Amino acid sequence: MKKTSFVDLEVKIPPYFSLTHNCTCNRRHKPACDCKTLNYMCSKMIVVEIPYKNSELIDAVRSMIKISTEEREFKFWNKLLDYPRGLHILRNRLKNSYISFDLPYVAVLTPTVKYRVHIAKGDVSFPKTVVFNNITSSGVFKLPIHWNSSTFPKEAFLTLTASNLNEIRRYRLIFEPPQEYIDLKY
Known part of the structure; x- marks a missing residue:
């Protein structure tokens, strides 16, 4: 893959997602990126499904x-x-x-890989590292993203860099709004 190319990933925004509701995560007095305190049912939570298999x-x-x-x-x-x-x-x-x-x-022939996560969007919270236990699996890794912005998500860029620096995965996240949101808008 070229250094500047990205794999497109469609991300379904859950029906309970809301820009107007208050965050229900227990994050008082904690940095915005502290994903240990995220509530997966928070109205600001989106889950990105990343394929294990590279x-x-x-x-x-x-x-x-x-x-x-x-x-x-x-x-x-x-x-x-x-x-x-x-x-x-x-x-x-x-x-x-x-x-x-x-x-x-x-170095790239190991089935278990630890990645450093980076999302090129300043107003989201996410885990800083993730571990894929089997990069040959056809399953997906569910990466939680807390959307802190006041605008509806449309697109973001996600980079996973292997801890050994021998593998980089790049994804363009294309957010798909729930049908309820589309019906209200049009």
Whole structure:
């Protein structure tokens, strides 16, 4: 993925979301970003579903294997890369290899990744770090965002940076208002 490209993620705004209701989080005397005190039913809360699987990364590893192995071995790895065990086996194989160009790839071949979270919007609260336990899973990670702004969310940019700095995920969050809001507006 290019440095400036983003993957679009549609974010459904829950029907109870409101700009006019008061925040119900227990955040008195605490910084706005203290996500330990967030109430997930607060009228300012939005949950972003981020895919665990980093398809771009897995596809890049597949391409690397395809050009560096024979067809029979590629078929083996192609099936195995969809599971955490496949990344583990490949990582150990590369670590034990004497080929020096393989070494930079070893760091990204771990199924559990801790990410630093950044949202390019000054008026939101969110956890500063998250851990994905299985980046080969087809499930989603539910990232809570507390919308502190007085304007309705339309778009925001989310960046997840792996703690080892070898992986960066970039998402453009496109907020989809609830049907009730659309009906009232039009």
